[in-house]
Amino acid sequence: MSDSNTTDFTNPSTFILLGIPGLEMAHVWISIPFCTMYIIAILGNLTILFIVKREPSLHGPMYYFLCMLAITDLVLFTSILPKMLSIFWFNSREIDFSACLIQLYFIHGFSVMESGIFVAMALDRYVAICDPLRHFTILTNSVVAKIGLAVVLRGCILALPYPFLVKQWPYCRTNMIPHTHCEHIYVVKLACADISISSYYGLFVASFVTGTDVIFIAVSYTQILRAIFSLPTKDARLKTFGTCSSHLCAILAFYIPTIFSSLAYRFGFNVALHFHVLFANVYLLVPPMLNPIIYGMRTKQIRGRLLRLFTHKGAKVFSWCPGSQTKLRAELSGNIVLDPLP
Structure with missing residues (x-):
């Protein structure tokens, strides 16, 4: 009997996404805010792309990175929301094994890319404020393109082991994932093997990406604040700091939920499963919705x-x-x- 069960799930053709365990009766109500966020994210990010494309005065490093952020947010949101809404509305819980691996890769790859884009934007603000006369000679179009390529390659390479690690494990327990999407750690937990490699790699990527990127951003803003406080007048300091406010708000909206979710998962042993799943969705879906709002409201050129x-x-x-x-x-x-x- 054991052998039979092992044969059934060693190479599962599909996984079953359970949605938010414990809140199945509220799936339709929960879908309303998520669907609203999806609509806002699509309209907001497409608007950012349209405005930057149409306005020649916005063809600069900051806005190129902002366009990269908008595209990343659109891909990240779209890789999660349609399947989640199909679970909530139509009880369509099956997901093909290959589709699950692709979704997993896109989630982790584009999350790493988004973090890298925030680092690139911090570099842009550092050069613009600390060395304004050389801003456009340092961050030329070719340099911006190389930075963008490096950000994309880093995300693609760091996320590449995830689907391979998932694929190599035998699945002899169940093919039911207690989540709304194929989150790496929830998938490998179904394996009947030692998944230490997957756990350690996931921890390494989370700590390496978040740690190094946050440190780089913190160093950049330390230098930026020093330059701002050295300005002679209060009005000049406020005006210069205002050019960084939208970026700082977007950073906080991205990193605070990410760090909190990671800590809650690692150390929140008494936290209910539905809270983990809900918050995992919030930290992935809220920043893509907030980013165009933050930049649209707080960036004078885009608002104008x-x-x-x-x-x-x-x-x-x-x-x-x-x-x-x-x-x-x-x-x-x-x-x-x-x-x-x-």
Whole structure:
């Protein structure tokens, strides 16, 4: 009988994703905020990409890295949400073994890429504030492209062992994963073998990526703050610090949930399973939703371009109305400068 069970699951053709164990009755309600976040993330990140592409003044290192972040967020979100919503709405829990490995690879690979992009953005802020006269000569388009390539390669290489480690283990217990997606450690826990290599590698990647990236960002901002406090006036200090505020908010939104989730999983032995699963989804899905909001609201150039885009469209629509030009000039203050109407 033991041999039969081993044969059944040694090479499982599918895994079963259980969603959020213990909260199955609330799956439909839980799906509402997640679906809302998905819509906001898609619209927000596509808007960022559209604005940067259309506005020549935004063709610089900071905004190139921001576009990389938007693309990474879109891929990361899309690798998780559609399957999660199919579980919540249609009880479609099966996932092909190969699809599970691909999803696992994308989650870990693009999470590492996102962390690397924050490091690249910290480098950009460091050069822009500490050596502003050489900002565009140091971070040329070719240098930005090389940094971007290094970020992508690091994510691809560090995530590559995950699917191979999952594939090599025999699965003789069950093929049911108590999660909404193929999280590496939850998958290898189903194996009937010593999974120490998988556990140690996952711990190494988490500590290496988070540790080195946070240290680099902290060193960069230490130098940035020194440069800011050396400025002669309070207004200059506030204005310069404002150029970093959106980046700092995005960093905190990404690293605080990531570190908390990792610590809760490693040391939160008395924490309920559904809390682990919920928080694992939050730390993966909330930053991609918040990033375009943070940069859209706190970055003057993006906010201004977005406002001009909608204002220009509104003016075009209004100009087609009979008597609109006369009414427009009669109602608006003479201090407002209007674009020529077609």
